[in-house]
Amino acid sequence: METGILLESGTNELEILEFKVGNNHYGINVAKIKEILPYQVPTPIPNSHPCIEGIFMPRDEIISIINLEKCLNLNSTGDTASDMYIVTNFNKLNTAFHVHGVTGIQRVSWADIAKPDATINAEDAGVATGIIRLQDKLIVILDFEKIVSDISPETGLKTSDIEKMGTRERNNSPILIAEDSALLSKLISDCLFKAGYNNLITTSNGAEAWEKLCGYRDAGIIDKEVSCIITDIEMPQMDGHRLTKLVKDDPDLQHIPVVIFSSLVNEEMRKKGESLGANAQLSKPEIGQLVEAIDKLIIKKNEQ
Structure with missing residues (x-):
């Protein structure tokens, strides 16, 4: 994904992709996103981590799919009609995250993003890096690096x-x-x-x-x-x-x-x-x- 903000320098701004898991709104820095693809039934991998839904091969690379619903301990919706894969690239690794829909891109300032306190984000357990209020909703920015490293520690x-x-x-x-x-x-x-x-x-x-x-x-x-x-x-x-x-x-x-x-x-x-x-x-x-x-x-x- 290419967006103009990536060409700017030191603005203290970023673009957040807003997406849904269940009825909740979450965000990821656009700079981490490689592409967004429609959901397709994955190929399961025996004895894999419970949050690994399977793999798929959109081109010439096999990519693991992480089910965010399971990672966040949310109830299953059961409907995959609007589901998407957010394919990311960080820590030199391509990973897909299964979400229930993409809402849009929001341009925000880091100054407007609040850091969760200790009651929300325990040092070794929390997966929220920030919270931002947009209109009448709160968007939680997730710690995708921690989600991946909890599943596969060698990526840390x-x-x-x-x-x-x-x-x-x-x-x-x-x-x-x-x-x-x-x-x-x-x-x-x-x-x-x-x-x-x-x-x-x-x-x-x-x-x-x-x-x-x-x-x-x-x-x-x-x-x-x-x-x-x-x-x-x-x-x-x-x-x-x-x-x-x-x-x-x-x-x-x-x-x-x-x-x-x-x-x-x-x-x-x-x-x-x-x-x-x-x-x-x-x-x-x-x-x-x-x-x-x-x-x-x-x-x-x-x-x-």
């Missing part, structure tokens, strides 16, 4: 890459992390700590990270407090592209390396990140490559 962070690095020297260079998923933030922090980085500052979105950066800048201690920034792209309040733009447009901050670490790093998004001045861009499974990129960027910054 490749933490084994850190173990392969063995014992490394401790490094006190401060690293600021902007990541809205509490679970992923902890996993990233744990992996970086195992890789030798002691001084890690975590924030839950771009707005919180930007506030910290401005505080350090205004106090004249930015280089003491931040040696590198790691940011996700999709975050409520302020996304990673907007954060990158603000950092690289600020003469007092632009020397700080920014690494975009996201499930959305594809060819189109890589061009966008490059246009904003990101120093490195890596797909979320590749935690080992993230460590290697941070090593090089911090060495380069210290040599300047």
Whole structure:
């Protein structure tokens, strides 16, 4: 799917595909969508995960189908007349999600997307990354990465890459992390700590990270407090592209390396990140490559 917003840079906006499962309205970032196809009866796979409905082959690739109704523990409608497959691409993986209808595309600002509190989204169980009110309804933006990794854990962070690095020297260079998923933030922090980085500052979105950066800048201690920034792209309040733009447009901050670490790093998004001045861009499974990129960027910054 091609939409104009993907060509814009740092607007803090996104396009949400609104769809239905049962009588509920949900959303997915258009940037994750490869195509939308009519429902067809899938080929079941024996002994697969209960949420895997089967597979289909729209072209030359076999794609697994995840039944969102089962994942979300909703009652079955039984009627497939308006059902669709949303075929996604993230974390270097194509996956189809079976939904009960597509409503349309909504252009929204990340600033208008509320982050669910702990009563809705427990760290290890919730699958909502944001909630937005449109007209008289609430649209829940789902954490599709978590849905997939819960079904197939090997699609998540490749933490084994850190173990392969063995014992490394401790490094006190401060690293600021902007990541809205509490679970992923902890996993990233744990992996970086195992890789030798002691001084890690975590924030839950771009707005919180930007506030910290401005505080350090205004106090004249930015280089003491931040040696590198790691940011996700999709975050409520302020996304990673907007954060990158603000950092690289600020003469007092632009020397700080920014690494975009996201499930959305594809060819189109890589061009966008490059246009904003990101120093490195890596797909979320590749935690080992993230460590290697941070090593090089911090060495380069210290040599300047």
